Each structure stands twice: as structure tokens, then as C-alpha cells.
Amino acid sequence: MKFAILSAATLSSCLMMGISTVAADAKRDINPWQHCGIGAAIFDNNTTAAALSNVIWDSGSTAVTSATISPDTCSSKEIKVAQFIDTTYDQLAMETAMGKGEHLTAALDLMNCSASAEQAVVSQLRADLQSNTAATGYADQTHADKSFQFYSSLNQAAVSCASS
Numbered sequence: 001m002k003f004a005i006l007s008a009a010t011l012s013s014c015l016m017m018g019i020s021t022v023a024a025d026a027k028r029d030i031n032p033w034q035h036c037g038i039g040a041a042i043f044d045n046n047t048t049a050a051a052l053s054n055v056i057w058d059s060g061s062t063a064v065t066s067a068t069i070s071p072d073t074c075s076s077k078e079i080k081v082a083q084f085i086d087t088t089y090d091q092l093a094m095e096t097a098m099g100k101g102e103h104l105t106a107a108l109d110l111m112n113c114s115a116s117a118e119q120a121v122v123s124q125l126r127a128d129l130q131s132n133t134a135a136t137g138y139a140d141q142t143h144a145d146k147s148f149q150f151y152s153s154l155n156q157a158a159v160s161c162a163s164s
Contacts, residue, residue, distance in 0.1 A: 077110070080110060081107070081110045081111065081151065082147075082151050084106065084107060084110060085107065085147050085150050085151050085154070086143075088103045088106075088107075089143060089146060089147045089150060091103040092104060092107060092150060093129060093133075093146075096122070096126055096150075097126065097130075099126060100122075104122065104125075107154060108122075108158075108161075111154060111155075111158040113158060113161035117158075117160050117161045120157075120160055121154075121157045121160060124153070124157035125150075125153055125154060125157050128149075128156075128157070129153070132149050132153075
């Protein structure tokens with residue numbers, strides 16, 4: 001019995017270190033129980049339900065495995081939006097500055113923004129982008145940092161998408 005408990009504790013520690021390493025390397029806040037596995041596939045917009053589902057289903061082992069071995073399989077909306085922004089940041093920044101464009105429209109679609117909310121969201125994104133690009137040191141920021149700023153801005157601006 002003691003061996004089983006010690007083995008489980010050791011395995012948990014190793015898994016947690018692996019997850020921390022993956023998350024730190026990717027510079028993402030991926031919580032495998034909330035953003036990966038079966039729970040995230042079923043409860044895309046409810047991270048609490050996703051985490052509970054993953055733990056109930058198989059103690060979260062599938063979620064942890066998918067986050068550790070292939071983090072690109074984590075399928076929550078947040079992950080999809082972050083990946084899209086990372087891949088298309090330069091186009092998104094340019095289109096946001098112009099106030100329109102296919103990448104900007106795609107990002108708004110990923111956030112489930114209705115046509116009635118889009119103008120307010122784009123206005124907020126433009127203001128945030130102007131502020132960020134005018135800040136000292138912006139040119140020296142990494143692609144990941146710029147993408148994360150855009151992601152954060154989009155998440156804040158898109159709050160109005162849910163209410164419209």
C-alpha cells in the first residue's frame with residue numbers, strides 16, 4: 001500500500017514538472033485539465049466543467065498526456081484563438097490598424113462576435129494596438145509578447161460579444 005501511494009505521488013510530481021516545463025517553454029497558460037482532453041472537447045467555453053469532466057473521466061490522465069505530448073491537440077476556444085493570433089499576428093496588426101480585413105474578421109468570428117458588436121470590439125482593439133505600439137520598447141518585444149498583448153486585448157474587447 002505504501003509503495004502504491006509513493007508511486008502515485010512520484011508519478012504526479014513528474015507529470016506536474018512535465019506540464020510546467022511544457023507551459024513555460026510555450027509561454028502559454030495552458031491548464032491541461034481545463035484546456036485539453038475530453039473535458040475541453042465537450043465543454044469548450046466552461047473551463048470548470050472541462051476540468052471536472054477530465055478528472056471524473058480518467059483522473060485527468062488523458063488531458064495531462066495530450067498537454068505533455070502534443071499540446072497542439074488542446075482544443076479549447078482559447079487555444080484556437082491564441083494559435084490563430086500567433087500565426088497571423090502581422091496581418092492582424094495591420095488589419096486592426098486599418099479597421100478591417102479577413103484576418104481580423106476571422107479573429108472576431110473565433111470569438112463569436114455578432115455583427116452588432118464588431119464595431120465596438122474593433123475600436124477597442126485599434127486603441128489598444130495604438131497604445132501598445134507607441135510604448136517604449138515595443139519594437140524590441142518578441143513575436144510571442146506582441147501576440148500575447150493582442151490576445152489579451154481581444155479577450156477584453158470581446159466581452160461585449162457575449163452580451164450581444
